[in-house]
Amino acid sequence: MVSKSKKSDYKVIGTRPIRHDGYDKVTGRAQYGADIKLPGMIYGAVLRSPHAHAKIKKIDISVAEKMKGVFAVMTAKDLPRLSDKQRGNSEESGSEKHLSENVMAMDKVLYKGHVVAAISAKDVNTAREAVKKIVVDYEVLKPVINVDQAMKKGAPILHEDFVGDHLGKKVKNTNVATFNKYTTGNTDEGFRKAHLIIEKEVELQTVHQGYIEPHNGTAIWDEDDRVKIWTSTQGSFANRDSVSKVLNLDVSRVKVTPLEIGGGFGGKIPVYLEPIAAVLSKKSRRPVQLVMSRTDVFDASGPAPGGKVIVKIGVDKDGKMLAGYADIRLEAGGYPEAFIEAAAKCVFSCYDIPAMEIEAYDVLVNKPSSAPYRAPGSPQVAFATETVVDEICRKLNMDLIDFRLLNVAEKGTRTALGPKYRKIGLKQVLEAAKKSDHWQSNLEKNPKSGKLRGRGIASGYWFNIGEKSAVNLSLNMDGTVILTEGSTDIGGSRASIAMQAAEVLGVKAESVRPSVVDTDSIGHTDVTGGSRTTYATGYAAYKAAHMLIDEITNKAAKIWDLSEDEIIYSDGVISSKTDSELRMTLREFADKNPFGPVVSSASVDLEEAAGGFGTHIVDLEIDPETGKTDVIRYTVLQDVGKAIHPAYVEGQLQGGATQGIGWALNEEYFMSDQGTMLNSSYLDYRMPIALDLPMIETILVEVPSEDHPFGVRGVGETPICPPVPAISNAVNDAIGSRILSTPIKASKILNKLKSM
Amino acid sequence: MIKVFLPYKTRKIFNLPVEVDAEGNNLRNLIEFLDKKYPGLKQELVDEDKLIPTISAVIDGRTTKLGLIQKLDNVSEIHFLPSIAGG
Numbered sequence: 001m002v003s004k005s006k007k008s009d010y011k012v013i014g015t016r017p018i019r020h021d022g023y024d025k026v027t028g029r030a031q032y033g034a035d036i037k038l039p040g041m042i043y044g045a046v047l048r049s050p051h052a053h054a055k056i057k058k059i060d061i062s063v064a065e066k067m068k069g070v071f072a073v074m075t076a077k078d079l080p081r082l083s084d085k086q087r088g089n090s091e092e093s094g095s096e097k098h099l100s101e102n103v104m105a106m107d108k109v110l111y112k113g114h115v116v117a118a119i120s121a122k123d124v125n126t127a128r129e130a131v132k133k134i135v136v137d138y139e140v141l142k143p144v145i146n147v148d149q150a151m152k153k154g155a156p157i158l159h160e161d162f163v164g165d166h167l168g169k170k171v172k173n174t175n176v177a178t179f180n181k182y183t184t185g186n187t188d189e190g191f192r193k194a195h196l197i198i199e200k201e202v203e204l205q206t207v208h209q210g211y212i213e214p215h216n217g218t219a220i221w222d223e224d225d226r227v228k229i230w231t232s233t234q235g236s237f238a239n240r241d242s243v244s245k246v247l248n249l250d251v252s253r254v255k256v257t258p259l260e261i262g263g264g265f266g267g268k269i270p271v272y273l274e275p276i277a278a279v280l281s282k283k284s285r286r287p288v289q290l291v292m293s294r295t296d297v298f299d300a301s302g303p304a305p306g307g308k309v310i311v312k313i314g315v316d317k318d319g320k321m322l323a324g325y326a327d328i329r330l331e332a333g334g335y336p337e338a339f340i341e342a343a344a345k346c347v348f349s350c351y352d353i354p355a356m357e358i359e360a361y362d363v364l365v366n367k368p369s370s371a372p373y374r375a376p377g378s379p380q381v382a383f384a385t386e387t388v389v390d391e392i393c394r395k396l397n398m399d400l401i402d403f404r405l406l407n408v409a410e411k412g413t414r415t416a417l418g419p420k421y422r423k424i425g426l427k428q429v430l431e432a433a434k435k436s437d438h439w440q441s442n443l444e445k446n447p448k449s450g451k452l453r454g455r456g457i458a459s460g461y462w463f464n465i466g467e468k469s470a471v472n473l474s475l476n477m478d479g480t481v482i483l484t485e486g487s488t489d490i491g492g493s494r495a496s497i498a499m500q501a502a503e504v505l506g507v508k509a510e511s512v513r514p515s516v517v518d519t520d521s522i523g524h525t526d527v528t529g530g531s532r533t534t535y536a537t538g539y540a541a542y543k544a545a546h547m548l549i550d551e552i553t554n555k556a557a558k559i560w561d562l563s564e565d566e567i568i569y570s571d572g573v574i575s576s577k578t579d580s581e582l583r584m585t586l587r588e589f590a591d592k593n594p595f596g597p598v599v600s601s602a603s604v605d606l607e608e609a610a611g612g613f614g615t616h617i618v619d620l621e622i623d624p625e626t627g628k629t630d631v632i633r634y635t636v637l638q639d640v641g642k643a644i645h646p647a648y649v650e651g652q653l654q655g656g657a658t659q660g661i662g663w664a665l666n667e668e669y670f671m672s673d674q675g676t677m678l679n680s681s682y683l684d685y686r687m688p689i690a691l692d693l694p695m696i697e698t699i700l701v702e703v704p705s706e707d708h709p710f711g712v713r714g715v716g717e718t719p720i721c722p723p724v725p726a727i728s729n730a731v732n733d734a735i736g737s738r739i740l741s742t743p744i745k746a747s748k749i750l751n752k753l754k755s756m
Numbered sequence: 757m758i759k760v761f762l763p764y765k766t767r768k769i770f771n772l773p774v775e776v777d778a779e780g781n782n783l784r785n786l787i788e789f790l791d792k793k794y795p796g797l798k799q800e801l802v803d804e805d806k807l808i809p810t811i812s813a814v815i816d817g818r819t820t821k822l823g824l825i826q827k828l829d830n831v832s833e834i835h836f837l838p839s840i841a842g843g
Contacts, residue, residue, distance in 0.1 A: 086809055168765035168800075180838065181764040183774065341840045418761045418835040419814045463840075466821075607819045 011571075012502045013710055016647045017509040019495045021260075030260045033216035033232035034291045041218070042071055044280050044290040045127035046273075047117040047134050048300060049109035052143035052366040052675025053156065056107055056136060059117055064133040069126035072283035073134070074118045074276065076106040080248040087245065098335040100246045102369050103275050109138070110158055110334030111368045112676050113299030115272075120280040120288045143366035143675035147307050147329040150175040150365045158334065158364045177336035178362040182344050182417055185355025190323025194314025198391045199325075202384045203741040204724075205668035206306040206331065209373045210659070210687050213262025214292040215301055217273035221282035225249070229256045229274050234264045234488050235527030239271055240519050246275040257518040258488050265490075265659070266372030269527050270302055298680035302371020303669065304379075305330040305338045307363070311347065311384035319398050321353045321407045324416075328360040328381060333369035338362040342463075343377030345417050346721070347385055349461035350404070350426055350613060352413040366675045372529060374656060375462040375717035379663065379724055386458035386725030387740065390732070400457050401434045404615075425639030425703030426459065426613035432701050433457070433615045438635040443619050445734075452622040453632075454734025459615045460721025464705075464714035465530030466606025469537040470523025471544045473501060475598035479572075479587030481505065481548070483514040486525030487537040491655075491716060492648035496534040497541045499644050500710060504545035506571035507586065523603045531714020534644055535705075536606050542709050543602035552586070555595045609707040612715055614638035616657060616722040620730045624753055627746030629665055629731070635697040641705040641713025653719045654696040660723025662688045668743050758786065759833040763811075766800045766836070775833075783813060784824035786834070801836055812839045 024030040061073040082096040100106075104115045117134050121127035144150040144158070157173050164171040166179040191197060218230040227249065233239040236256040244251045261268060273290040280288040292301070307330035314323045326347045330338035340360035348356050370376075393403045408427045414420050433439055443455050474482040483498055498512040505512070525537065553567040556574045560567075560582050568575050574589050576582035590598070619633040636653040643649040666686040670679045679685045704711020724742060731749070732738045737756055739748050757777040767774070772794065780786030791798035801811055807823045814835040820826040828834075 165765075168769045183764060339840075341838045345840060417837055419817045419833075419837075422817055605821050607821055 010503060011506070012499050012509050013642065013644050014646060015509070016645060017495065017499070019492050020498060020514055021489065021494055032213055032262055033218070033230065033259045036218050036230045036259065036289065038218065038220065038287040041287040041289055042120050042122055042284060043124045043127050044118055044120045044277060044288045045124065045131045046115045046276065046290065047131045047136070048296070049105065049112060049114040049116055051109060051138055051140050052112045052145070053141040053158070054109050054138040055141065056105060056109065056116060057139055058137040060135040061117065064119060064130045067126070067130045067133060069122040070130045071120040071122070071286060072280050074279050074283060075116070076104045078279050078283070079104060079246060079275070082245065082248070094335060094337050096245050099242060102335055103246055103272060111300070111366050113296065113368060114334065115276070115300065118276045118280060120284045120286070144175060145365055145367060145671050145675045147331060147361070147363045147365070150363045151329070151361070158366065175364040176361050177332055177364055178340065180340060180344070180360050182358040183356070184414060184416060184418060187323045187325055187355040187357040190355040191314045193316070194322050195317040196392060196395055197312060197314040198388045198395065199310065199312035200384060200387045200391065200740060201308060201310045202387060203308050204306045204380050204383065205742055206303045206367060207373070207663050207667045207669070208298055208303040208685065209263070209265035209267040211263025211265060211267060214294060214297045215268070215272050216289070216291040217277040218287060218289040219274060219277035219281045220287045221278050225253060227254045227278045229254065229278065230259055231256065231274050232261045232268060233258050234261065234266070234268045234490065234529050236486060236488070236519050237524050238269060238527045239274065242271040243274050243278065246271070247278060255518055255520050258516055261488050261490055263490065264528070265374045266376060266529055267302055269529055270371050272301060294682060295680040298677055298685065300368050302333065302369050304373035304376065305332065305370045307331050307338070307380060309381050309384040311388045313388050313392065315392055315396070319392070319396050319403050319406055321351055323355040324348045324353045326358045326381065326384070328358065329363055330361070330377065330380060331365045331367060331370065332362050333365060333367045335369040336362055336364065338370055339372065339377035343381045345415065345463065346378040346461050347381035348416045350409055350459045351407045352409050356416045358416055367669070374659065374720040378460060378462050378721045379660060382458065382460040382721045383724045383728065383742070386722065387728060387738065390729040401430055401439070404459060405430050422610040423703065423706045424610050424613060425701055428703050429613055429615050429637050429639050429701050432699055433617060433637050436617065436635060436637065436699060438617045438633060438697065450624065452624055452734040453619065454730040454732065455617070455619050456726045456728065456730025456733055457615065457617050458722040458725035458729060459613060460718060461611055461613050462531060462714070462717040462721060463611035464535055464609040465532045466536050466608055467526035467530070467532055468603065468605045469525045469540040470601070470603040471497070471537060471540040472522060473544045473548045473600045475548065475552070475590050477590050479511070479585065479590045481507070481512045483512050483541065484517045484522055485514060485537055486519070486522040487516065487533045488528040489516055490528050491652055492645060493528065493533045493537065496644040496648060497538050500538040501541040501545040503710070504542055505548065531612065531717045535609055535708055535712045535714050536604055538644065538712055539606060539708055540602050540604045543604065544600045547600035547602055548598065551598050551600055552589060555593050555598060556589060558595055559593070606707070609705050609713060612639055612641070612713045612718040614718045614722055616726040618726045618730050620727065620734065622731070622734050622749060627750035627753070629744070629746070629749065631661060631693055633694055635699065636719055637699040637701060638715065638718055639701045639703045639713065640715045641708070642702055642711035643700050644710065644712060646700060649700060649715050650698040652716045653698045656716070656719025657696050657723055658688055658693060660720045661693065661727065663742060664724040664727040664744055666743050666745065758828060758831050760786070760790065761833065761835040763836055763838060766797065769800070770794045770797055780828060782824065782828055783820065783826045786828060787824070810839050812837050
């Protein structure tokens with residue numbers, strides 16, 4: 001791995017300390033959701049629909065509820081009926097009604113695996129057996145499982161009572177939840193003047209985030225109507241909000257304790273089991289725990305949308321882009337939200353194009369309701385755009401990086417949605433890519449093995465949301481600092497947040513001990529998502545650390561009977577400006593301070609920061625006998641703003657690339673015509689493992705963000721955007737023909753080779 | 757005058773060009789100005805005296821967190837955009 005970090009005066013930032021939670025994680029002591037055991041706890045199981053699309057005519061629970069060991073049976077009748085009121089404006093989108101119905105179906109099931117009832121019992125096996133005794137009378141309906149089927153005239157309609165929004169028109173009896181359009185400049189004129197126009201359509205299958213830990217939820221509904229939840233979530237406050245909405249309780253009656261999280265990638269923002277556990281607890285008067293199986297996770301938690309994307313770009317004879325057009329159709333699953341706005345924002349994000357037109361469709365299909373997955377919507381559209389860019393370069397015989405540099409988006413470039421970019425670093429990334437060892441190396445295209453080799457390159461973008469975060473600091477008597485925060489730590493954010501406080505305080509990273517606490521113990525903190533945590537919660541830690549220094553200097557002044565402006569705090573040492581004898585370390589101060597606890601508390605509500613851009617280079621090798629593709633070299637370059645903990649930044653880049661490689665080559669929801677996923681286990685849903693991949697090289701390009709005191713940019717999502725087109729372009733380089741549907745699996749390559 | 761860029765569907769409903777001029781010392785007054793000029797436009801942006809949850813106002817490249825009370829000193833352009841969820 002190569003790091004191109006610039007030297008700076010930072011003492012903590014840019015170093016690689018052992019993560020604070022590392023020992024608990026590697027020794028197995030860290031507590032995850034299913035590890036929680038409460039006195040008197042019983043277990044729940046849910047009944048899931050075997051049909052992708054059906055009306056629920058009747059549910060008979062009479063046999064199940066009489067079974068020995070069963071405490072309670074629950075159906076959607078136990079949940080309040082909610083309105084169409086829209087929720088929030090960031091991570092928690094969609095209507096309250098749909099939120100509730102996705103937890104448990106009311107009148108209709110919209111995907112195979114949709115929950116229709118639940119049971120609590122003395123143990124898991126009893127609960128599972130009892131669930132089998134629930135009898136549901138379904139009227140089975142024809143499912144629609146892709147955008148073409150769903151948008152076809154006369155298609156079965158998922159929501160008869162739903163009104164779609166098509167450019168402001170209210171439309172009934174439609175599976176298109178939203179049709180939106182974005183325009184800037186005059187695309188007709190741009191295409192008319194173009195010397196070359198390239199248009200490509202790509203198709204993507206549904207894929208899953210593939211987090212290791214399945215969803216879980218443990219709840220107690222107290223006698224005073226207070227609900228306590230223990231769960232694996234990317235946002236305890238978002239979880240609290242969702243649970244309180246589904247149960248129609250004030251948020252103050254719900255307390256969520258986030259446990260350690262075994263991956264999320266966006267998929268652990270929605271709630272699934274927690275409200276069910278709460279209702280079962282109320283009915284059973286016991287704590288109740290539910291845990292999904294892997295098949296449940298695939299069948300019924302939110303995957304990334306599949307769909308179709310068309311991109312057309314016109315360029316002049318020198319390769320300057322004149323106009324771009326995109327048609328984006330993404331699968332929302334059973335309820336609206338296919339991230340089409342994000343997709344529209346990202347589709348031309350890497351380029352300075354004077355005229356753009358984007359049409360985007362949020363399409364309901366009989367699959368599990370989509371959830372965010374690392375840069376939701378961006379990988380899908382990057383596949384189309386970067387394919388077109390690659391094709392233009394080949395037609396014009398232009399260098400793949402020089403073409404991108406000619407059209408690169410920079411500060412001041414107007415984006416497709418309208419606002420202009422602030423300071424961004426794609427140009428620097430492309431320049432670093434051009435100089436990189438990987439790009440400069442020669443790829444032997446025809447090795448003696450007879451395999452076919454190709455090289456591909458692609459760029460991608462994800463923005464960096466801000467939102468709300470809070471941090472509390474407390475000075476211990478030994479001079480160390482306790483930091484409490486509300487951000488779930490998925491990728492080492494405890495360390496990256498503590499390091500920012502440590503940098504301000506002038507102490508070692510190890511001297512700041514971070515803890516992620518429950519919703520009663522910290523100010524509102526939004527989800528760990530949108531690449532926001534190190535940026536926003538880190539900013540709160542930065543502010544809290546400065547406030548702690550103010551507290552320290554205030555109390556030190558009292559100890560020495562000086563005024564506050566006579567006190568200097570530097571690198572963990574407190575001294576007097578006027579008397580060189582007056583000097584004490586933070587530890588000495590903490591030990592002798594008689595003026596009460598030294599604490600601080602800070603919060604932020606940040607706007608979106610300028611986002612991150614990445615460019616990936618891949619070399620791959622295809623066996624013409626079997627069609628198998630091996631990635632033989634892979635380099636990720638990304639503008640990371642300022643890498644607080646470079647090892648974790650590199651880990652994010654490698655992880656994102658790995659998931660993208662899986663998306664490109666192997667992964668798909670393999671669906672039957674009846675809407676059943678046929679490969680809902682890790683045996684059949686083939687994610688890349690370490691043996692499948694080379695060491696992924698990383699080059700960190702640091703163009704500091706203007707929106708953060710240390711220049712932090714979100715880094716977690718951008719790296720999943722370029723892999724699909726980079727690999728697709730490399731396959732084209734290797735075999736001389738494009739495969740424009742994911743996954744680019746062996747059978748498709750063999751068929752393509754046979755047809756050539 | 758401030759250049760205002762409205763969502764495509766709002767432009768379509770009111771038959772407006774890509775950008776329109778408006779004025780106001782804060783976002784509330786700017787929207788009132790637009791509503792006087794294009795009656796009914798306010799309801800596309802505001803509900804219960806707040807920006808509609810699914811709408812963001814981006815003021816010279818920065819999304820306001822203050823909503824209708826956002827002051828508009830030396831502002832050159834405002835984009836009203838659909839809010840975007842992330843992962």
